[in-house]
Amino acid sequence: MEATRTKPEQQVQEFELDISGMSCAACALRIEKTVGKLEGVETVHVNLASEKAHIILRDDTLREDAIIAAISKIGYGAKVVTKEDIRQTRKEKERAYQSDLREFWLSTLFTLPLLIQMFVMIKTNNSPLPTWVSFALATPVQFYVGRRFYKGAYYALINRSTNMDVLVALSSTVAYGYSVILWAQGHTELYFDSSATVITVIFLGKLLEKRAKLASSDAVSALANLEATTAHTIIFGQEKDIPVANLSIGDLVRVYRNEPAPSDGMVVAGSTMMDEQLLTGESLPVLKGPGDVIVGATINKGNPILVRITRTGEETLLAQIMHMVDAAQGSKAPIQRLADAISGIFVPIVLFLSVATFTFWAITRGLDAAFLPAVSVLVIACPCALGLATPTAIMVGAEIGAKRGILVKGGEFLERLTQIDTIVFDKTGTLTAGEMVVSDVWPLRGITSSTLIKTAAAIEAQREHPIAQAIYQRALEQGFTIEQANHTEVIAGVGVRGVVRGKKIFVGQPDIQAIRFSPHIEKQIDFYEAQGKTTVIVTSEGLPMGILALTDTIKPDAFSTIQRLSDISCRIVLVTGDNHHAAASVAQKLQIDEVYPSSSPSKKAQIIHELQTSGHIVAMIGDGINDAPALAAADVGIALGTATDVALEAADIAIMSSETTRVIQALELSELTMRKIRQNLFWALMYNLVGIPLAALGFLNPMVCGAAMALSSVTVVVNSLRLRQESAKLAG
Numbered sequence: 080m081e082a083t084r085t086k087p088e089q090q091v092q093e094f095e096l097d098i099s100g101m102s103c104a105a106c107a108l109r110i111e112k113t114v115g116k117l118e119g120v121e122t123v124h125v126n127l128a129s130e131k132a133h134i135i136l137r138d139d140t141l142r143e144d145a146i147i148a149a150i151s152k153i154g155y156g157a158k159v160v161t162k163e164d165i166r167q168t169r170k171e172k173e174r175a176y177q178s179d180l181r182e183f184w185l186s187t188l189f190t191l192p193l194l195i196q197m198f199v200m201i202k203t204n205n206s207p208l209p210t211w212v213s214f215a216l217a218t219p220v221q222f223y224v225g226r227r228f229y230k231g232a233y234y235a236l237i238n239r240s241t242n243m244d245v246l247v248a249l250s251s252t253v254a255y256g257y258s259v260i261l262w263a264q265g266h267t268e269l270y271f272d273s274s275a276t277v278i279t280v281i282f283l284g285k286l287l288e289k290r291a292k293l294a295s296s297d298a299v300s301a302l303a304n305l306e307a308t309t310a311h312t313i314i315f316g317q318e319k320d321i322p323v324a325n326l327s328i329g330d331l332v333r334v335y336r337n338e339p340a341p342s343d344g345m346v347v348a349g350s351t352m353m354d355e356q357l358l359t360g361e362s363l364p365v366l367k368g369p370g371d372v373i374v375g376a377t378i379n380k381g382n383p384i385l386v387r388i389t390r391t392g393e394e395t396l397l398a399q400i401m402h403m404v405d406a407a408q409g410s411k412a413p414i415q416r417l418a419d420a421i422s423g424i425f426v427p428i429v430l431f432l433s434v435a436t437f438t439f440w441a442i443t444r445g446l447d448a449a450f451l452p453a454v455s456v457l458v459i460a461c462p463c464a465l466g467l468a469t470p471t472a473i474m475v476g477a478e479i480g481a482k483r484g485i486l487v488k489g490g491e492f493l494e495r496l497t498q499i500d501t502i503v504f505d506k507t508g509t510l511t512a513g514e515m516v517v518s519d520v521w522p523l524r525g526i527t528s529s530t531l532i533k534t535a536a537a538i539e540a541q542r543e544h545p546i547a548q549a550i551y552q553r554a555l556e557q558g559f560t561i562e563q564a565n566h567t568e569v570i571a572g573v574g575v576r577g578v579v580r581g582k583k584i585f586v587g588q589p590d591i592q593a594i595r596f597s598p599h600i601e602k603q604i605d606f607y608e609a610q611g612k613t614t615v616i617v618t619s620e621g622l623p624m625g626i627l628a629l630t631d632t633i634k635p636d637a638f639s640t641i642q643r644l645s646d647i648s649c650r651i652v653l654v655t656g657d658n659h660h661a662a663a664s665v666a667q668k669l670q671i672d673e674v675y676p677s678s679s680p681s682k683k684a685q686i687i688h689e690l691q692t693s694g695h696i697v698a699m700i701g702d703g704i705n706d707a708p709a710l711a712a713a714d715v716g717i718a719l720g721t722a723t724d725v726a727l728e729a730a731d732i733a734i735m736s737s738e739t740t741r742v743i744q745a746l747e748l749s750e751l752t753m754r755k756i757r758q759n760l761f762w763a764l765m766y767n768l769v770g771i772p773l774a775a776l777g778f779l780n781p782m783v784c785g786a787a788m789a790l791s792s793v794t795v796v797v798n799s800l801r802l803r804q805e806s807a808k809l810a811g
C-alpha cells in the first residue's frame with residue numbers, strides 16, 4: 080500500500096519500527112494487515128529487506144507501544160528506531176567486522192602453510208609438512224571459521240531451500256573428510272589445503288561485502304560523530320550548557336566559532352559562514368544571516384550566532400539522513416533479486432553436476448579417482464561472486480553518492496533511475512533559487528503597508544517556505560519587531576493561517592475558493608501575476624488586508640540541467656502550486672513545454688499517477704516542503720536542497736545541495752552503477768560456466784578451484800571499487 084505522506088509540520092506522527100522475526104513476504108503482509116487494522120493508523124509500510132515498518136498515525140490517540148504490542152502478539156519483535164540505535168547498530172557492525180577481520184587473519188595464518196606445502200608438493204613431489212600438522216591446521220579452519228557456513232546451510236536446509244552456505248559447507252566438508260580417509264589409508268596426497276582455502280577465501284568475500292556496506296555508511300557516521308553533544312542555551316539572558324538531547328523547539332542557543340550547530344534552527348541574531356560540507360558535499364561555507372535556516376551538525380566558521388531551535392531529535396535533517404542510509408543498507412535492488420534467484424537454482428544444479436561427475440568417474444576410473452573432480456565441481460561452482468556482484472557495486476555507488484551529497488535510500492532507486500523517461504519538476508526552491516524577495520506591497524485602503532508586512536511576517540515567522548522567508552526578511556529589513564502569532568498552521572501548498580492580536584489571519588494563495596475578492600483586487604493580482612510574480616493575499620477575519628507580490632530567480636544551473644535532460648530525450652514537466660503566469664514565465668525561460676500550474680500537493684501526485692498509467696517511468700524532483708505526496712507517488716522521488724523540513728522519508732533520493740546539476744550526477748551515477756553490476760554478473764557467470772566443465776573433466780584440482788573462486792570474488796569486488804575512479808568524471 081502506498082503511503083500517502085502528509086506534512087511533518089502538521090504534527091502527524093510518523094515513525095519507524097525495527098521488525099525482527101520476519102522470514103518471508105507473507106510475514107510482512109501479515110504485519111501490515113494487523114497494524115493497518117488498528118484505528119488511528121493512517122498507513123503502514125513493512126519493508127522485508129530492511130526489516131523496517133514505516134507507520135503514519137492520523138492522530139495521536141494511538142501510542143507506539145500499542146502498535147508494538149499488536150505486532151508482538153502475532154509473533155514478531157518490534158522496537159522504535161532512534162538515532163541512537165542507528166549509531167549503536169553502526170558501532171556493533173563495526174565491532175563485528177573487526178572481530179571477523181581478526182578471525183580472517185587467523186584463518187589465513189592456518190591456511191598459508193597448507194598452500195605453501197601444496198606448491199612445494201607440485202614442485203618436489205614430497206610434502207614438507209607431516210600429515211598430522213596439515214590436519215591440525217585444517218581442522219580449526221574447517222570447524223571454527225567454517226561454523227558460520229554450517230549454520231547458514233542448516234537454516235537453509237530446514238527451510239527446504241539451498242544457498243551458497245550449503246555449497247561451501249558441503250564442498251569443504253567433503254574435501255576435509257576425504258583427506259581424513261586418505262590419511263587413514265596411509266596416502267600422503269591429501270586435500271586439507273583445499274578445504275581450508277575454500278573456507279578462508281569465501282570468508283574473505285563476506286568480509287569485503289561487510290566492508291563495502293560499512294563504507295557506504297561511513298559518510299553518515301562521520302556526520303553522527305560530528306554532531307554536537309552540548310548546547311549553549313540562553314535562558315533569561317544567562318548562558319547555560321545543556322546536553323543536546325534536552326533541547327526543545329523554541330530554545331535559544333548560541334553557536335560559537337568552529338562549533339557544530341546543536342540542532343536544526345533559524346538564525347535570530349548575528350551572521351556567519353556555515354560549513355555544510357558533510358551534509359551537502361558543498362566545499363564552500365554558506366552565508367547565514369537572521370531568518371536563515373541552520374542545519375544541525377553544520378559547523379560555524381565565523382562569528383557566534385543566536386539560533387532558535389526549530390527541530391530536535393528524530394525530526395532533525397541529520398536524523399532523517401541517518402535513517403535514510405540505514406534503510407539503504409537493507410534494501411535489495413531488483414537486479415540483486417535476479418542474482419539471488421540464479422544462485423538459488425544454481426546450487427541444486429551444481430549439486431546434481433557434482434554427483435554426475437562423481438558417478439561418471441567412479442564408473443570409468445574407479446572410486447578414488449571420482450572424489451577429486453566431484454569436490455572440484457562443488458568448490459569452483461560456489462556462486463559467491465554472484466552473491467557479491469550486485470551489493471558491492473550498489474554499496475560503492477551509494478558511498479560515492481553520499482560523498483557528493485546524493486543520498487540514495489536503496490539500491491533499487493539507483494536501478495530505477497536508469498529507467499526514467501519523464502522528470503517532473505517542482506518550481507520554487509527546485510528550479511528557482513527559492514530565495515524569494517517581496518517585490519510589491521499593496522495594502523487596501525485604511526491599511527498601512529507596514530501593518531500589512533508586520534501581520535504577514537508574524538504568521539510566517541519560523542516557517543521555512545521560501546515565501547515565508549521572504550516576508551520575514553522584508554519585515555526584518557524594515558526593522559519591524561515581529562509580533563508573536565499563535566495557533567499558526569500551514570495548509571500545504573495553500574498558505575498559512577494563525578491568530579495575531581486576536582484576529583484570525585491568513586496569508587497565502589489568492590485564488591482559494593472560499594474567498595472571492597472585489598474586481599479591483601483581482602485586477603491587481605492579475606497585474607502582478609502577469610509579470611510572472613507570485614502573489615499572496617493577506618486576510619484578517621476573512622476580509623482582505625492587501626496583496627504581497629514576490630519574485631524569485633531561476634537557478635543559473637537550471638538552464639543547462641534542463642537542456643541536458645532534454646538532450647537525453649527526457650520528457651520534462653513543470654508542476655507547481657503557483658499561479659499560471661509565474662509558472663509560464665519560468666517554463667518559457669527554461670523551454671519547458673509541459674506546465675501544470677496551481678496544482679495542490681495532492682493534484683501533483685495525481686498528475687504523476689496519470690503519467691505513470693500512460694506508461695511512463697516518472698521521477699519527481701521537489702524541495703520537499705509540500706511535495707511529499709508527489710515524491711512518494713513517483714517511481715523515484717528526489718528531494719533537492721537542504722531545507723530542514725524536506726520530507727526525506729517521502730523521497731527515495733535526497734540531494735543535499737540545491738544545485739540542479741546534482742540531478743544529472745545522480746542519473747550518471749546510476750548508469751555507472753548498473754553497468755558495473757552487469758559487468759560483475761557477467762564475470763561471475765562466465766567464470767562458473769568455464770570453470771565447472773574444466774573441473775568436471777578433472778583438469779582442475781580442488782585447490783586450484785578454491786584459488787580460482789577466490790579470484791572471482793576478489794575480481795568482482797575490485798571491479799566494483801573501480802567505480803570510484805570511474806565516477807571521478809561525473810558531471811562537475
Ligand SMILES: Nc1ncnc2c1ncn2[C@@H]1O[C@H](COP(=O)(O)OP(=O)(O)OP(=O)(O)O)[C@@H](O)[C@H]1O
Nearest residue numbers: 505506507544546572573574586587588655656657
Ligand atoms: N508559507 C506560505 N505563505 C504564503 N503562501 C504560501 C505558503 N505556502 C504556500 N503558499 C501559497 O501556495 C502556493 C503554492 O505553494 P508552494 O509554492 O509551496 O507549492 P509548490 O507546488 O511547491 O509551488 P512551487 O512549484 O512554486 O514550489 C504558493 O504560490 C503560495 O501562493
Ligand SMILES: [Cu+]
Nearest residue numbers: 102103105106
Ligand atoms: Cu513468513
Ligand SMILES: [Mg+2]
Nearest residue numbers: 505506507702
Ligand atoms: Mg515547492
